Amino acid sequence: MKHFFLLLVLISGLSVTAQADINNLFAAGVDDAERFTNDYMAPLSEGMIYSISNGWYNSGETKPLGGFEISIIGNMASFKNKENKKSFDLNTAEYENIQFVDGSISKAVSSGLGDLEGIRVFVEGEVAPGVSSREEFELPTGLSSENINFVPSAFLQVSVGLIKGIELKARFLPKIDTDEVAVGFYGVGLQHELTSLLPAEKIWPVAVSGVIGYTHLNGTYDFTDTEIIAGENQKIDAKINSWNFQAIVSTKLPIINFYGGLGYITGNSKTDVLGTYIVKSGPFQQTIEDPFTLTKKVSGATANIGTKLKLGFFRLHADYTIAQFNSLSVGINFGFR
Template sequence: MRNLNVLLFLFISISSYAQQNIDDLLAAGINDAQRFASDYLRPASEGMMYSINQGWFNDAKAKKLFGFEISLVANASFVGDDNKSFILDTSQYENLQFRDGSIEKEVATAFGDIDGIMVVVEGESTVPIIPAQDAEFELPTGLGGSNINFVPSAFLQASFGFLKGTEIKARFFPKVNTNDTEVGFYGLGLQHEFTSWLPADKVFPVAISGLIAYTHLDGSYDFTDTNIVDGENQRFENNTNTYLFQVIGSTKLPVFNVYGGIGYLTGTSTTDLLGTYRVRSGIVSEEQITDPFSIESRVSGIRGTLGAKLTLAFFRMNLDYTLAEYGGLSFALNFGF
């Protein structure tokens, strides 16, 4: 349960950092707010897509007919230094400017730790008798100050052999609601062992199989009651879908085995800022904004995994590392027959 709480804490923390500056960022206009939020949240969205796709396999040998395994899997995808900051180029923004007149500066992402970056937006007023109000504020920092540089995930996974050389897999993270936050996901996979069709399968020293898996995650964070910005039904909503294609190889020894694989991950994560917002300064002063923007992150790339598995009767444990844009560790406790 601790890992489940870590996932919820991460989602709450990232959303909190982002929403604390909603009023300020919207003062620069919807386009500027959307551009900044896209760069700021990108490592969190991408890291999560890599994290929830770890731990799909610990063996290339498919389970026998009606064989099953229940696993408790914990993952962590690591965020490198190159994803903890980005260059904010004000020439690409419509209204956002650095207070000191700089054109470019390195600023924090959701996993960064750069504070004290001040920006300004010159105000406009559509009512002559109401003076324009400039907006001056500090850009949000990230989780780097809390020494959090990974994206965790944890779930239950079940595998079942239902055809020769073929097993179906399902994973599940129950949707938990706490502190106005909901996060949950599920996944389905199909693994087939190619070597099960060889005439000398039982004496062949390794097993080779292929895996196709789909994972869906959705989460929401309602911050209407925080009074950050006047308005109603204010929330973040995230919808993530990924696909994994993997070739797996493993040894076939009774107790200790090694396994590995080469795979390709592709996915899309969409985060929507929804609700109504009444901003009192900057370029949209005195305007009411509804469902301001949606941002999208995409991942696609090759990944390689290497791990080891220990089998003691019906109990097994495995540990592996995946090399990818967001490399990560996966550990699992497995029970089955």
């Protein structure tokens, strides 16, 4: 069986086998499936937004006119110590049909980032006068059960110096398109060095600038042929957008430099569960078309600190960001000027 949200793992460059069966969720009815899936999915979407939002800069100093830098950047948004992101409280009073097998009314269950296993629920209902049907199944666990404690992203980024302390940035992930998965990733940003406008900018050993960056990710995962559930054209279509606003200060030294920033990230995700689903077991057997859409909005302050090593046209950088999901960003850079 594959993870219900395998798409977000695949677009992160991972292949994970998990324990969730979509058929089990729909056996509880569309409303219960949507409620559970929304709570289960939310932390994973949030982690992905923070992961793709970082890595926009490695210095407060912008490049001069014609200067450029090509970077390969990897981000890891960690949730290792985020216990509140790994689980959520499932209160059966808020559900129409799901009940815990052990008789509990409310308990913590795994989110898409968690590792709680062996939690069994059931749905029960009358299928004919005097005849009832009961279906038991285990709730899905999450990425921590596979010893994965971060949400990764990786991409190429190009920076080009323009006039008056302005630097244009663009990032992208080459499109991946297979029989099951299609992924597109791009972003654009601007950095403006404020110290370049001051008369003493060549004397001061620091650079101060501001950055605005927009990132968009679009991915689909077609699982019609995986035999998870009967039906056709079954796929998940996920769209993620994020904005990053940062104020940066850095040193201006020939070889090793240090930089830091304060800022704000805001983003949203929209995940459409599409296709025809035929529930063949339990008391709520039915055919469902394009069941639901899940949305998540995220915003929060960030702070980071990093260092950059420059050896001619070859550069390395690494920084750590403190936010709702703390992130590590590393990059290999090739540049001129």
